[in-house]
Amino acid sequence: MIDTRSVDVELRWRASNLALSLASCAAVALAAALIDARWQLVVVAAPLVGVLVSLGWQRSTPAVRVYAEPGLVRCFEDEEVRLELWAEADDGSPVRLLVETPPGAALQVDRGPSGRLQIVASMPRWGRYPVRVRVTVAGRGGLLTGAAATTWVTAGEVFAFPVAPAQSTGLPRTELLDRLGTHLTRHVGRGVEYGGIRAYVPGDQLRTVNWPVSARRGSLHVTERLSERATDVVVLVDRHDQPPGPATDATERTMRGAVQVVQSALRNGDRAGVVALGGRTRWLGADIGRRQFYRVLDAILGAGDGHETTPGTLAPRAALPPGAVVVAFSTLLDTDFALALIDLCRRGHVVVAVDVLDGAPFEDLDDPLIARMWSMQRAFMYRDMRTIGVDVIGWSTDGTLDQVMGLVPRRRRRATARR
Structure with a gap:
C-alpha cells in the first residue's frame, strides 16, 4: 500500500495581474476623460470598472491541498526514487506547482498524462531531503491570486541512507551472553570448533565419543567443542551541536560507522539497537533480522514513527538490554554525552567510545604549540575515561573502522550490573 501524504495550504491573497491591468486601464481612461472633458472615455472605462466591482459577487476563494505519493521515500545514496505530486482546489480551480530542488540533490520533473508532476530524485549523499513546492491558484474569477503563506510547502520527504563498507567490525573482547550465535568463545559447549579431549x-x-582415541587409550573419551555465542550491540550516536570546522566533518564518519557496526552485528546473528542522544533522544530496542537494519536507519535519521523518543541526556534503560555492548560514536566535545557514557559503564555495560574527531576543532590553526597542547589534552582525556571504564579509540581518515575496533583491549563484564 502506497502512503499518500496530504498537506493543507494556508494561502495569502493579493490582486492578480489581470486585476492590476484592468485597474490601470480604467484609471487612465477616467483621468483622460476628466482632463479632456470627453464623456466617450467614461464609456470605455465603465466595463473595466464593472469587472472590478464584480469582485464581491464572485464565489469565495478556494482551499487548496497538496498531495504527495508516496509522502515518505526511503533510499540509499545514488539510488533513484520516484514520487508524484499534485494539488487540488475545492472548487476545481487549476493549481500551479513549482518544485524546489534541494541542495545537493538531483531532481527530474515531468508532467504526466493526468497532470500530476512525476519526480525522479537521486541523492548523492545521505541525509533528509524535503520535497518543497510553491503553490499559486487563481480566485474570484481570476481577479485574485493566492500563494502559500510560507512561500515553500513541504509536500514530501526523501531520506537517503548511508552506504556502509562491507567489512565486518569486531566487538570488544568480553564475556558474551549464553545465547547461540557465531562468536567463538573459550567455553565448552555445542559448537563446531575443536576444544579438547577428555575422559567419558x-x-x-x-x-561425542571419539572412537579412534578411545581405541588407542583403552577407555571411552569424548571430543569437546567450543561454544559459539551471541550478544546484544547498541550503537550510541552523538547528535549534539558541534562547532564549525573538523567537528562537522566528523558527522560523516559517525553515520557510516554506526551503520557499519549495526550491519556487522545483524549479519553475525546478534541483536542490534541504536540510541541517538542530543536534543530529544531517539532510540530503538535491540532486535534481530533484516528489517531491524532498516528500522535502525530510520531511527538514526528520524524517519517514520517506528522508534521511540524521550527527553533527557542519558540513554534510556529500556533501550539497553542487560549485558549489552555499547559502541558510541562522538567527537567527545559535549559534557552531557561523556556523562551518558559514564552512566552506561556504571550500569555494567562494556562501553567503547570511537572518537571521530580528526584534529583540533579550530579553524585556520597555524600555531603548532596549540595543536600540541590539544593533542596532549585529548590523550589525558583518553586516560581518564579508561580509568573510569570507558575505552576510547581514535578513528581518523587514515584507517578503517574494522582496523580501529581491533585495538580495543579485553574487558570482563562486571558480575553484577547496577540496574
Missing part, C-alpha cells in the same frame, strides 16, 4: 563421563552423548 556418564551422561555424555554417544555422538
